Amino acid sequence: MGRAPCCDKANVKRGPWSPEEDAKLKEYIAKSGTGGNWIALPQKAGLKRCGKSCRLRWLNYLRPDIKHGDFTDHEDRIICSLYASIGSRWSVIAAQLPGRTDNDIKNYWNTKLKKKLMGFVPSSQNHRAPKSRTNHHPPVFSVLDQPSSITSSPYSAPSSSLSSPPTTSAYKSSSDNNYYTPSLAAGYEMFSNVASTLLNSAHSVHNYQGIQESFLRIGGEASCSSSDNSSNNQIGYGKEAGTGNGYGVDFPSYFYHGVDNDIDQNQRIIPGNCNLDHHQIKPEVGCYGEKPVLDYGLEEINQLISTNNLCNNFFVDEIKSEEKLAY
DNA sequence: AAACGAAACAACCGCCCATGT
DNA sequence: AACATGGGCGGTTGTTTCGTT
Structure with missing residues (x-):
């Protein structure tokens, strides 16, 4: 019926x-x-x-509070980072952008931002002039027009699991029995590239503040990693910020989600056991050790990465597609 | 100037979920 | 518990606008 x-x-x-x-x-x-x-x-x-x-x-x-006109670079970054974190939950993303509607963001993503980030439309070929009802703004992510920056990044390239799009209608995790929707998998893949580039950008052009805003601030997750400090071959990077329900955030995974990472045989950080059934993405600023991430400067961050042999593998495998995000 | 194609965006569709009865 | 209803959401389609040939 x-x-x-x-x-x-x-x-x-x-x-x-x-x-x-x-x-x-x-x-x-x-x-x-x-x-x-x-x-x-x-x-x-x-x-x-x-x-x-x-x-x-x-x-x-x-609605009177609707914001018309082009998206700013800052808004672009928020959209990118949230899309990478939570997929196409446009209403959630819209909630972070006052005055923007989910429909607006969805259209913007589908028609412009996605192509831009995927490198389909280099800025030099982005020939179409904006419509008269909108205000022109500078090209977003101009750094993304430099694909070589990804491979030349001082940080590790995205993990191979994300280097090619899913070939089936669903994306099978390598570490569990969950499947991911193509859109979500594509988002992760896209974001891994974006993240690498932006990280490189932060490193090379000293605009780390922008990176902080676009990634770090979006939020860590409540830590409930299966790894802990007592494990023989795991390093407890996921220090709880305080006790009890603190938000333990690893570095540099916090760039992406803030999950607890483990360490591989090469002593590199690998994706932690992040299960969003249990992790709640929250807009809090996380901590590395006892210090809020935002308090770290570029030099300190580079030092941490260097000292701890961190890499920026992307950890799509551990993210379930059907999770519920609580805010 | 006209035709065409691509881009942008408004609007619709259908499903899901929460809530009330 | 089962069903009806309305709101919300994401995916998709249709229309308009603009640039190119």
């Missing part, structure tokens, strides 16, 4: 909204609010529209 439609499709107007309809909707909501019932709203407002259509129009376009 199929579900009853939310409205009578035959008797509602579809397609682009006219200025008159916009005015009616805005006027009604300004006067009466949504009333918590979008289905009943169009009739009350005198609109021949589906309630869902009204909701969409209001939330994505008419």
Whole structure:
């Protein structure tokens, strides 16, 4: 038995909204609010529209706090890092960008940012001028137009598990029995490249502050690694910040997710056992040892990486695709 | 100037989930 | 517990705009 439609499709107007309809909707909501019932709203407002259509129009376009215009570099970075962390949860990403809607971000990602980050559209070929309704901004991630920077990065290249796209409809983890959606896997893959490049950028052009904002601040996860300091061949990089429910964050995995890493036979940091059923991504700033990550300067970070022989392997294997993220 | 293709973005569709009955 | 309903979300499609030929 199929579900009853939310409205009578035959008797509602579809397609682009006219200025008159916009005015009616805005006027009604300004006067009466949504009333918590979008289905009943169009009739009350005198609109021949589906309630869902009204909701969409209001939330994505008419709301007074909507920010129109091009995305800033800072917004780009937030989108990238969150996409890499949580996939295509556009509403969650939108929540981090005041004034931006999930639809807006989704469209922006699909039409511009994704291609940009994947290197499909080098800035020199990005010939299309912006539409008049938007403000032009400088090309984002110009550093990404230098693919050689990835391989020449002082940090390790992304792990091989991410160097090629999944060949099947689902991405099988090598370490558990979970499958990942292509979009999520693609996001991780993309992000691994982006992260490498940005890390290199931070190293080479001394703009670490930007990297902090785009990656570090997004948040570590509550630590519940299966590795601990007592293990013979594991190093407890995941120091808890304080006790109890502190957010233990490894370095430099914190660049990505802040999971607890283990160490491999070559004494390099490898992805930790991060299970997002248990890890909650939170917007807190994590700690390395007892010190907030943001308190580390570039020199210190480089020193830590050097001293601890850290690498930036990306740890898609340990991320489950069906996890619930609690905020 | 017209045709065409690509890009941008608004809007729709259908599913899922929370909540109420 | 089962069902109905509305809201929310992500994926996809349709339309418009603009650059190129």
